[in-house]
Amino acid sequence: MEEVFVPALGMAMDNAVLLEWLKNPGDPVAAGDVIAVIETDKTTLDLTAETGGVLGKHRYQPNDEVPVGNTISVVLAPGEVE
Amino acid sequence: MAYTDLQSLLREMLVIREFEETADKLTLRGKVPGGMHNSSGQEAVAVGVMSALAADDVIATTHRSHHHTLAKGFTPNEIMAELFTKATGVSKGRGASMHLGDFKRGHFGGNGIVGAGVGIAMGAAMGIHQRGDKNVSVGFVGDGGLNTGRTWESLNMAVIYKLPFILVVDNNQYAVETFVGRVTGGNDPAKRASGFGLPSFNIDGNDVLEVQKYTAEARERAVAGEGPTFINALTYRYNGHNVGERGQYRTQEEIADWREHKDPIDRFTAYLLSTGDMSQADLDSMKASVHAEIEAAVAFAESSPEPDLSTLTDGVDSGLLGAK
Numbered sequence: 001m002e003e004v005f006v007p008a009l010g011m012a013m014d015n016a017v018l019l020e021w022l023k024n025p026g027d028p029v030a031a032g033d034v035i036a037v038i039e040t041d042k043t044t045l046d047l048t049a050e051t052g053g054v055l056g057k058h059r060y061q062p063n064d065e066v067p068v069g070n071t072i073s074v075v076l077a078p079g080e081v082e
Numbered sequence: 083m084a085y086t087d088l089q090s091l092l093r094e095m096l097v098i099r100e101f102e103e104t105a106d107k108l109t110l111r112g113k114v115p116g117g118m119h120n121s122s123g124q125e126a127v128a129v130g131v132m133s134a135l136a137a138d139d140v141i142a143t144t145h146r147s148h149h150h151t152l153a154k155g156f157t158p159n160e161i162m163a164e165l166f167t168k169a170t171g172v173s174k175g176r177g178a179s180m181h182l183g184d185f186k187r188g189h190f191g192g193n194g195i196v197g198a199g200v201g202i203a204m205g206a207a208m209g210i211h212q213r214g215d216k217n218v219s220v221g222f223v224g225d226g227g228l229n230t231g232r233t234w235e236s237l238n239m240a241v242i243y244k245l246p247f248i249l250v251v252d253n254n255q256y257a258v259e260t261f262v263g264r265v266t267g268g269n270d271p272a273k274r275a276s277g278f279g280l281p282s283f284n285i286d287g288n289d290v291l292e293v294q295k296y297t298a299e300a301r302e303r304a305v306a307g308e309g310p311t312f313i314n315a316l317t318y319r320y321n322g323h324n325v326g327e328r329g330q331y332r333t334q335e336e337i338a339d340w341r342e343h344k345d346p347i348d349r350f351t352a353y354l355l356s357t358g359d360m361s362q363a364d365l366d367s368m369k370a371s372v373h374a375e376i377e378a379a380v381a382f383a384e385s386s387p388e389p390d391l392s393t394l395t396d397g398v399d400s401g402l403l404g405a406k
Binding site for chain 1: 111112114
């Protein structure tokens with residue numbers, strides 16, 4: 001199971017805003033696919049999948065503030081459950 | 083780290099790579115206050131230099147200092163704990179990634195100022211010279227420091243006083259986002275340095291034995307009273323300047339070329355397997371033990387305490403003037 005999380009991109013970054021989901025729960029996901037877009041104090045960033053599988057639940061909604069390091073969803077390999 | 087044989091050089095490079103890749107992920111997760119600079123790809127410079135030094139020789143380094151510090155003999159536990167700013171860290175949790183060091187063990191620190199390690203190490207070389215010790219001091223600088231005044235002022239001082247000093251350019255070719263060839267007049271660091279009147283070399287910084295050889299010869303000259311040496315070690319960093327950087331100043335093809343064809347660990351591994359100095363079984367067990375060592379370092383850092391508030395003013399001065 002791959003966790004999709006908000007990465008710490010700067011020394012003074014505490015959280016980011018989830019702008020948009022590009023994949024829904026249950027959607028098939030390939031490595032490199034953009035799953036969601038977040039906005040930090042400096043930039044917007046695509047969060048991409050590193051592995052392939054099926055997307056799990058959305059743990060945040062658009063416009064939610066997400067603390068750095070927090071997982072927003074997971075990519076499930078075949079047979080895995082959330 | 084005691085560099086007792088060729089395998090120990092490889093093992094230390096593996097320790098550095100595993101440490102950096104692990105710490106990189108933890109930094110993205112927000113576990114490392116203040117950020118960090120990953121040295122993956124530059125292992126041979128650190129291990130080549132340190133394996134040619136005596137344990138009580140001195141180094142001073144840069145903002146990118148994990149590889150130098152690990153190779154100098156510091157443990158993954160105390161460095162990882164420092165990244166987490168824990169009380170068990172090498173700088174007691176005060177320094178984080180950029181301020182690793184311990185004067186007593188010949189490590190005069192990392193710092194956040196371009197070229198500052200050169201000046202600090204040159205000062206240490208003055209001290210060694212003054213006392214008549216048979217040691218050497220090594221100042222590390224990145225390629226960005228090639229175009230900073232203090233680097234050349236320090237080198238000039240070392241030449242005129244014949245100090246036991248080695249200036250090592252850990253040249254990963256990018257000063258943050260700026261390619262060294264674009265901003266370095268003459269584009270030949272050793273040629274520039276030789277104008278100051280000292281032995282100066284451009285070497286392959288991804289060949290650990292070449293780095294070791296040039297450092298050992300420089301050390302020999304230094305302790306014989308023949309003065310400093312300039313070594314420009316060409317290498318490459320695989321990751322961004324800092325963890326989390328969105329790098330768009332170089333191509334993925336360029337990075338892949340260095341990783342796949344010029345990697346210092348792959349090259350030395352192939353060499354040791356071909357000469358018979360290491361078997362595949364040796365390599366497998368070495369990798370397993372390195373992996374376990376870094377996992378243990380993360381567990382140590384996670385479980386270590388934060389610095390106690392009562393120690394807040396500890397270490398802010400030397401204590402020589404009577405203040406705590």
